[in-house]
Amino acid sequence: MARVEMKDVSCSYDGGMTYALRNVDMTMEQEGRYSLLGPSGCGKTTLLKIIAGLLEYTGDVYFDGQNMREVPIEDRSIAMVFQSPVVYPMSVYENLLFPIRREKLASQERERRVREISSILELDPILDAPAHKLGPADRQTVALGRALIKEAKIILLDEPLTSIEAEKRLVLRTKIKRIQEEQHKVFIYVTHDQSEALTLSDRIAVMNEGRILQFDTKEHIYEHPAYLFVGYFMGSPGMNMLEGKAKKGMMDFVDFTLPVPPDYEEYIGRHEEFEMGIRPENFTVSTRKKRDFIPFYCMDIQEKGEGLRILYLTSKEKRNELKAVGTFPDIKSGSEVWVLFPAGKIRIYDKESGKTVL
Ligand SMILES: Nc1ncnc2c1ncn2[C@@H]1O[C@H](COP(=O)(O)OP(=O)(O)OP(=O)(O)O)[C@@H](O)[C@H]1O
Ligand SMILES: [Mg+2]
Structure with a gap:
């Protein structure tokens, strides 16, 4: 020992x-x-x-x-x-x-x-x-x-x-x-x-x-x-980071909003500003509009190897950029896509210290 x-x-x-x-x-x-x-x-x-x-x-x-x-x-x-x-x-x-x-x-x-x-x-x-x-x-x-x-x-x-x-x-x-x-x-x-x-x-x-x-x-x-x-x-590419604000019980990212995940309700109730992190592998991306999915525009696609691709996405008014990793066989560069942020994969960090709030 x-x-x-x-x-x-x-x-x-x-x-x-x-x-x-x-x-x-x-x-x-x-x-x-x-x-x-x-x-x-x-x-x-x-x-x-x-x-x-x-x-x-x-x-x-x-x-x-x-x-x-x-x-x-x-x-x-x-x-x-x-x-x-x-x-x-x-x-x-x-x-x-x-x-x-x-x-x-x-x-x-x-x-x-x-x-x-x-x-x-x-x-x-x-x-x-x-x-x-x-x-x-x-x-x-x-x-x-x-x-x-x-x-x-x-x-x-x-x-x-x-x-x-x-x-x-x-x-x-x-x-x-x-x-x-x-x-x-x-x-x-x-x-x-x-x-x-x-x-x-x-x-x-x-x-x-x-x-x-x-x-x-x-x-x-x-x-x-x-x-x-x-x-x-840690991660390639690393975790996506988005600056968010608490607004009317939702998380506001200027050109889209998301519901507050239950684990973070208390923190976001008390803090106006925060950072949201989500892994590129955690999104579901669709070519069609679906309930709870957020519209993004696919600017570029890179091959990552082993059948995986990296999508470079920008939100409606170009206020947020994201990377998504997956196989995505139907997604084409230059097209509109719909993105689901799974609540269980969202992580919230303190804006000043960058530290997890849980
Ligand atoms: N002998 C030394 N004298 C003065 N400063 C030093 C000395 N050795 C390291 N430092 C400083 O201490 C800090 C930590 O250095 P250290 O060598 O431990 O980093 P490291 O993580 O091993 O980096 P690397 O990946 O480049 O090897 C750095 O800012 C470095 O400039
Ligand atoms: Mg060293």
């Missing part, structure tokens, strides 16, 4: 003028795959380095209930993989052996560990090759092996696949996933690529400007983004 807990963790590189991390509270309860996801500069690497013990911070970090403040990096049971692979100018075999060369192990046991990691990562065919002369994907696989062989409880991976070509990236993703499943460790994976976070992790922390906006399962983040930013950042 390895529980990683952060309590009110903040970090500034300039003596408190600006903060790279702000008041992070986050608990990874048990072994599993976790991602830190967010745009460049949001604090992902900073958070990883604090867990590793490489940076000063305020607040507290606990591993299995033990405060890590005075615990040096070598006693933390962590291993780290960086964006650019660190390998030594020696064979792949020797590279894998290097991190455990000083451990008090029988030489057969050391050899067994190297063979085990090599087999999981499919490095057997290149065990004798000079590691520094390999291509980037193989070098990163070796770096991964070097991190895993130490049997640390917590593996920190900082965008390890960014510099690797797309096809090999998929293979390495699968290997990383398999290793975690076999070794039952805590994997904390940093990425700014949502598809990587989605395929690799069970729970995702979405970060922006030094804060963790939401730490949850991918399903919950998709269905119930805690912030507009999260809804927009």
Whole structure:
């Protein structure tokens, strides 16, 4: 078991003028795959380095209930993989052996560990090759092996696949996933690529400007983004955002109105202005006028792949734009369409903070 807990963790590189991390509270309860996801500069690497013990911070970090403040990096049971692979100018075999060369192990046991990691990562065919002369994907696989062989409880991976070509990236993703499943460790994976976070992790922390906006399962983040930013950042395309006003018991969007969904009646009764979010996948779009459907104009259609299309829609007086995703076999660009907003999929956010109101 390895529980990683952060309590009110903040970090500034300039003596408190600006903060790279702000008041992070986050608990990874048990072994599993976790991602830190967010745009460049949001604090992902900073958070990883604090867990590793490489940076000063305020607040507290606990591993299995033990405060890590005075615990040096070598006693933390962590291993780290960086964006650019660190390998030594020696064979792949020797590279894998290097991190455990000083451990008090029988030489057969050391050899067994190297063979085990090599087999999981499919490095057997290149065990004798000079590691520094390999291509980037193989070098990163070796770096991964070097991190895993130490049997640390917590593996920190900082965008390890960014510099690797797309096809090999998929293979390495699968290997990383398999290793975690076999070794039952805590994997904390940093990425700014949502598809990587989605395929690799069970729970995702979405970060922006030094804060963790939401730490949850991918399903919950998709269905119930805690912030507009999260809804927009996760999804392709992201969540639609519309500015609304409460008017005569309805939600008013200037050139159309919608009934207030029951969950939000109380909030909208008390707030005149709000933001509405709805996923592009959640609309029903018809070529014919129907009850409760709102008229839109289809400006453009893009193929999204796998039979799906993205419709670019604008409302009657062009006051609102939407994207809708679906198969939409009958919809033509340049035509009038009718759009249903399912009440159960509408999410309302505070206009100032962008935070969910539920
Ligand atoms: N050594 C440093 N000195 C000063 N400021 C730093 C330092 N490292 C990071 N920062 C700043 O702290 C903030 C967070 O940086 P961090 O590297 O943690 O972001 P990141 O999410 O890992 O970004 P990226 O996706 O680009 O790697 C940024 O504003 C960055 O400019
Ligand atoms: Mg970084």
